[in-house]
Amino acid sequence: MMANAIRVLAMDGVEKAKSGHPGMPMGMADVATVLFSKFLKFDASAPNWADRDRFILSAGHGSMLIYSLLHLTGYKQATREQLENFRQWGSRTAGHPEYGHLEGVEVTTGPLGQGLAHSVGFAMAERHLASRFGDELVDHRTWVIAGDGCLMEGISQEAIALAGRLKLNKLCVLWDDNAITIDGSVALSDATDQLARFKASGWAVKAIDGHDHGQIKKALAWATKQSVPTLIACKTKIGKGAATMEGSHKTHGAALGDMEIAASRQAMGWTAAPFEIPAELDKEWKKVGKAGSKHRKAWEARHLAHAQRDEFTRAMSGDLPNGAFAALDAKLKELVETKPAMATRQSSGEALATVFDAIPELVGGSADLTGSNNTFVKNTQIMDAPTYHGRYVNYGIREFGMAAAMNGMALHGGVIPYGGTFMVFSDYSRPAIRLAALMGTRVVHVLTHDSIGLGEDGPTHQPVEHLAALRAIPNLMVFRPADTVEALECWQVALQHKTTPSAMCLSRQKTPAVRTTDAGENLSRxxxxxxxxxxxxxxxxxxxxxxxxxxxxxxxxxxxxxxxxxxxxxxxxxxxxxxxxxxxxxxxxxxxxxxxxxxxxxxxxxxxxxxxxxxxxxxxxxxxxxxxxxxxxxxxxxxxxxxxxxxxxx
Amino acid sequence: MMANAIRVLAMDGVEKAKSGHPGMPMGMADVATVLFSKFLKFDASAPNWADRDRFILSAGHGSMLIYSLLHLTGYKQATREQLENFRQWGSRTAGHPEYGHLEGVEVTTGPLGQGLAHSVGFAMAERHLASRFGDELVDHRTWVIAGDGCLMEGISQEAIALAGRLKLNKLCVLWDDNAITIDGSVALSDATDQLARFKASGWAVKAIDGHDHGQIKKALAWATKQSVPTLIACKTKIGKGAATMEGSHKTHGAALGDMEIAASRQAMGWTAAPFEIPAELDKEWKKVGKAGSKHRKAWEARHLAHAQRDEFTRAMSGDLPNGAFAALDAKLKELVETKPAMATRQSSGEALATVFDAIPELVGGSADLTGSNNTFVKNTQIMDAPTYHGRYVNYGIREFGMAAAMNGMALHGGVIPYGGTFMVFSDYSRPAIRLAALMGTRVVHVLTHDSIGLGEDGPTHQPVEHLAALRAIPNLMVFRPADTVEALECWQVALQHKTTPSAMCLSRQKTPAVRTTDAGENLSRxxxxxxxxxxxxxxxxxxxxxxxxxxxxxxxxxxxxxxxxxxxxxxxxxxxxxxxxxxxxxxxxxxxxxxxxxxxxxxxxxxxxxxxxxxxxxxxxxxxxxxxxxxxxxxxxxxxxxxxxxxxxx
Structure with a gap:
């Protein structure tokens, strides 16, 4: 049985590493098997095919689930050796799935709730690019596996409310409803009716037996037909298939042990050696990995014939268009003459205005502080259902959700997101800024009101430690431009770095021009x-x-x-x-x-x-x-x- | 009309400061008037009376609402001069309500969602102390005014799920349902059915016209009779009473201007000078401020006669019991002899074990990592409905909600909270840690797995910048003990500082004893x-x-x-x-x-x-x-x- 291959690999991988989380992969093996074999549009031989469905394991601790799936379906990098080196130095199979380590891992997950929140960005990018390039080039789904932890984290609410508001119907969340957390039963700390909660934010919801392949298939088919995002509560047993520990929180975060594994294998009738897949089963899984290749080839033909072929390729590559900074360069020359005094948040707005038309990948937004953040470029349309064509997002009062969605869009490709809030609230979005830095996503955080200079709102709104705290994050560029010239320069550098997030720290209050001669080069660089x-x-x-x-x-x-x-x-x-x-x-x-x-x-x-x-x-x-x-x-x-x-x- | 006094003061205060948020106080003036005059148990002459109801303005930008109420009801510190100096240097009336600046302000609010999340801690502390000292000493409610922003922030979900799970029926949230955010209509960014959402987490809910005093009164009375926490959606018009701007987001965050204010006053029939309250109305409001004094006096009599009188007073004062560290001191002497090698998270567990019995105010918990955080002291009961007697909280996977609830308990008084999570997730709780530092609450964050030393879980779980980032927060004590002796010493210092939060950074991995001679004093200090x-x-x-x-x-x-x-x-x-x-x-x-x-x-x-x-x-x-x-x-x-x-x- 195909799902048992996942279960056994999860047990083997964790056992060999003597570290890891077998319970979740075993519990969700059935759901994942049906998803990958019947619904997920992918081609294991082309992991970066632009129009693939995105699979996001929000419950990242269950990393052996995705590693097993990638291995079984024949992703080149997901070798048996990698599974055997799970959680070891230099392996692609890190403790939690790490973006950039292993093809097929779309996003780094592990910090709970964030995979789900990132998935909203993936789904937004998909619809937005479909509006730009047409469904013939962009038409794929985002599938998420989330656990109880993901749903308890507050970020989940920001994510589901935003997705619900935007009617992202190609987003489907498969909730591993196993009623178990690390400390024991979910009931110890939660009594939320999750179906009702998602429904309250405009999702279509359904509950199924997560071990019944028929029910799973029916539910996934149902999900593809909804006009709003979907939640499928998959009732599962954690550690499903473990001989004596099935259903226990003891399967969550530790190796099951030789004895238990032997008994479990026996009960499954599994006789192959550790990490070995019986030939028939291997063939079946490899077939799954190849099934999408016909779709991919058809897509490639459509792409080849497409009028915007090169533009699509460029946009997805992350390269900036030619002449991206022509207007910015001209503006720089003007500024050293005009020497305008203004708040650097306004300067940032000026910078945006010079590049927004020239770089169509730019998608802005604000956590409900548009006027204060100067993030809105005149005449921009709002991104919203049904077309999603607009390039400005009303993120709502959801700094963390915004930052995660921005990462998701950047990871999807074809979008360069920026988003604004008050700098002090970078504390709210910090966990997603950290992930941006760890993954290397090009996102620009527009953080205005960057000091006591914001005045009367007082200490709750005045950053004092935030420059230090942001500078502490590795691989994050923290900019604090002194005037409009520097603001333009900093924006240019931020946009030119394809694998580095930026924090643009900007004043509320006016400040004079300080760069008043043309240096002929970008000195902020x-x-x-x-x-x-x-x-x-x-x-x-x-x-x-x-x-x-x-x-x-x-x-x-x-x-x-x-x-x-x-x-x-x-x-x-x-x-x-x-x-x-x-x-x-x-x-x-x-x-x-x-x-x-x-x-x-x-x-x-x-x-x-x-x-x-x-x-x-x-x-x-x-x-x-x-x-x-x-x-x-x-x-x-x-x-x-x-x-x-x-x-x-x- | 009493509510108009709030409206006029809000307009006047913001106008004089040329800065602030009149819209919310004007919109919620009716609800607040009914709450303060008919339900809130308080005595303006005794702002720190232990058994007062707690009023929390989660939508802290509407600070003129609470300042007006405190002034009108006769709180000594809330003078007319203070209202006139709204948002000015040295005044008690800061831009957002600041704990410790003005009596009657129970908690610093402004960072959205956090007042609501703190209120859960207040309600927990109330029930817990009632179980310890009896309802005759502790029997009060927690009332919260929250805005759309509070409910959009993810933290709100953690708060309502925790409150719902714990059936905190003396917590009532009054939602200012004005359908307006800074960027315009709430509908721009949200389509959540908030009533359904709260209901999904076990709350009793009700929607009313927030300007109809009869409906408000009925709803508040209803709230006092529920067996679960309550949400009352108060449909209001932002800036209610503004002559031409009522209902517009323009009233949210700026002075209305002379003309608008004059017209609004005229429409209200308000002729008094700015900041002046007509004598009759003043009398009526002052009566409200005094109405609770009979309850307070009755309580004082009960307190005087109570067997645990002194213990209650001590606990509420924040002073530690005599001999709080006797066992800890003895253990220190033992440790320099036994020189145990262990992970410092275990050392922290040892420290807790030496003080837990001696300091009954200690209430622990973990964000679902109890075994990993070593936060659980053997034989402790879980705090839960209906008695709330236990001293350990299953916070669930809600780091931020936990940190906020901890602050709320500390601010309520009578509880010294500590809570555990992985150190890397201090990023999630950071905004509440910052508020703890700003307010000066004695809370101890037990942050285990404090470096790459946690091993296989990888970079998503390994703090690298977190020591720097935590050290950057002013008034936060960041401890990183080297062994068990230092862990005990650090815990002692943390508990002895009544107005300073602490972060205890602790290893997953074992480390040898390094303090192997008896210094005779706490060197970590x-x-x-x-x-x-x-x-x-x-x-x-x-x-x-x-x-x-x-x-x-x-x-x-x-x-x-x-x-x-x-x-x-x-x-x-x-x-x-x-x-x-x-x-x-x-x-x-x-x-x-x-x-x-x-x-x-x-x-x-x-x-x-x-x-x-x-x-x-x-x-x-x-x-x-x-x-x-x-x-x-x-x-x-x-x-x-x-x-x-x-x-x-x-």
Missing amino acids: KGAYELKAANGTAKVSLFATGTEVAIALDAAAKLEAEGIATRVVSVPSFELFAQQPKAYQDAVIARGTVRVAVEAGLEQGWMRFIGEDGAFVGMTGFGASAPAEVLYEKFGITAGAVVEAAKARL | KGAYELKAANGTAKVSLFATGTEVAIALDAAAKLEAEGIATRVVSVPSFELFAQQPKAYQDAVIARGTVRVAVEAGLEQGWMRFIGEDGAFVGMTGFGASAPAEVLYEKFGITAGAVVEAAKARL
Whole structure:
């Protein structure tokens, strides 16, 4: 029986690793078998075929389920050796499915709820691209297996409400309704009627016996006919097939042990060696892996004949169109002349306006702060049912759901998502930003209101630790542009990095133009650069980001007026600076000078610029509720304070 | 009309500040008026009366609603002057309600959804304390006003599912169902049937006209009779009473302007000067503020006569019982003898076991990782309906909801909550940890699996940036104990700080005892201390935390064997170290020595110990899936690497 092949591989893999989660793969083996063999549109020989159905294992701890499926259906990278090296150094079969490690894994999962939330983005991208290129090129489904944990996480509500609102009918969630969590029965901590809950958000729902292939088949067929997203509650036994432990939470997160495995194999009539699949069964599964190839070939023919063939290929590749930055470059030249003073969130809006038409993959949105985030480009249509043609998403007050959906769209391909919220609420979306960094998705988080400069809303809305906290995430580019020129440059860099997410940190309050001469190159790309040279041999170096660059320039002018040669370094991105050659870094840092940094955040991380002896002018704790200018004064983030700090060290 | 007093004050306050949110207070003025005048048990002259009902404005942007109510009912601190200084420096009337600024504000709100999630903790604490001290001392309700934003945030699902499961029938949520968000109509981003959704999680629900006092009164009376938590959907018009802007999202987040306010006042027949309440109306409202005093006095009499009077007072004060740490102190003496090697998560479990009986306020729990977090003390009962007597909560897979509920319990008083999850998922609960730090709640986050040392689960589960990110939060004590002695010490410090939350970062993997002599004092309290002195004048200083302290000791032994005098500093808490006298800090840091830090996390923040020239042995990016010992080797976090780094700098 095909499903037993999954069960045995799951037992074997976890047993060999002495680590892992056999219960879920065993429980969902039947559902997965029917899905893969009768419904999922895929071709194991072409894992990256653009019009494949997407399969997302939101309950990522059950990774042996997807590894088994990929192996059984003949994905080239999912070798027996990989299964035998489950959870070992250098293997493609990591403890949780990792995007980029193994073809067929569409998204990194494990942090619960997020696979489900990412799947909404996949489904959005699919419909949006179908509207752009036509159903003949884009017409596939997104199938998700989710567990109780996924549904308990709050993110699930954001995901299902957004999907329900958008009527994403090609999204189907298969809930592993096994009534078991790590601590025991689901009833210990939950009494939610999940069917009613999904229904309340506009989903079509159905409950089935997750071990009855007939019921599964019927339900999946039903799902393909709905006009709204679908939830199928699959009543299963965790660890189904385990001789004595079936149905117990003990099968969830540990190897079953030799004895139990032997007994289970015997009960299944399974005599093959560990990791070995009997020839007949192997043939049957491989056939499943090949079944989609006729669809793929037909699609390739359609693609070849399609008027937008090359444009589709380009869009899916993630390459930017030719001339993507022509308007941006022109605008840069204009800005050094016009020197506009504005909030950097407005500057970001200007940047978007220069690229939005030129890069049709850009899809924006906001977590209900459109006007504040300056994320909306004039005349853009809203992405909504039934056409999904618009390029702006009303994400609702769902920062985390937005960030996850953005990742999903980026992973699907053909879309470059950006989304706005207040910077302080990057805490809400943080787990998805982390996944973006881990997977390397090109998403741009537009984080406005980036300091006490937002004023009266007070400390709950004022980031102080967030620059440090975001900079702490590996492979995330954190930008804090100082003016419109830098904002355009930072956007350009963000969009040019195909495998790096960005956080664009932007002010609510107005700030003067500081880049007032044409450098002829994108200086922000270096992460930090000398914005103003000292008059003579520099005695003082001032480092600043964002709105505080103007303060540093002001302080420099005051110091120079007293005959103290002072240079100013703008630091739009720590991460990009860290990638520069050491000689460049040393020149910018200028260790021989008195070094002072000014940023309306915490000091953490700044010593790489100012050393132990340098001074930091910034925040030391939470902000307060008052007008912005009062707060800067009260918290001592002023040119005067910078001057004093420098002079105290001369 | 009483409700109009709220409306006018809201308009006046926002107008004077030229900043704020009048729409919500105006829309919910009727509901709030009925609640405060007919149902809410409170005495404005005794804001901290233990048995008062708790009122939580989850939609915190509508702060003028609560400020108006507190002013109108006669709370001493809520003066007219405070209303006039709404959102100004030093005022009690911050942009969003801030706990500790103004009596009557039970919790800081503004980050949406969190007031609702905190309210669950209030309701839990109430029932739990009722079981401990009897209904004659503890018998009050928790009333919440929540907006559309609160209900869209994922955290709301965690909160309502937990409350529903626990049948917290004294919790009532009044939903401001105004169908408006910042970007426009709720329908732009949501189509959820909220009544059905709450019902699905076991709530009793009802929809009313939120401007019909008769309906409001009937619904609130109904709510007090239910056996499960209640949701009342109050259909309202945002900005109700605004002459031309009523019902428009334009009333949400900005001053209405002189003209609109004048017209609105005229339509209401309101002629008093700004911030002035007509005498009759003032009298009526003040009467409301005094109505509860008879209940309060009756309660005081009951309290006076109560057998557990002093114990109740102590528990509510937050003071620990005498002898709270007797068993812990004894255990410490034992540990330096027995020198047990164990995972620090086990050490934390040992610490809990020594204080759990002695501190009856401790209420533990886990987000479904009880066995992994070592949060469960043997023989503890589960907190559940109908008695709520147990001291362990099955929070379910809801890290954020757990963290918020913990804050709510701590704010209610009489409970010291701790809760466990994997450290990487502190990202999920981060927004509530931040609020804990901002408000100063004594909650302890038990964060196990604190590094790549968790092994095979891989990078989705391995914190690398989390130590830096948690250390970035002001007023949060981040502990990373090196062994069982330090774990006990850190727990003691955490529990002794009444207004500081703690994060206890703990290993999955075993580590040897490193504190093997009785210091006679709690050394962890200093944040960092010399664990091992150099043999002779120190040439090298090694700094480490947690499981890496053993690596540092190993490296020191190797260096000493080569004749290089090396000291080792254990750093259980950056925050506590930063509070030490400068002379102590300098002595510990020992700038003249070669300095090397080792921690299985990122470098960010470590320069304060090692300076620009020091070496950091740790992570530079995400982890990987493999057994722990392999990962330490592959990522080069070894004694050998520490030795090399030191020698390279000698």
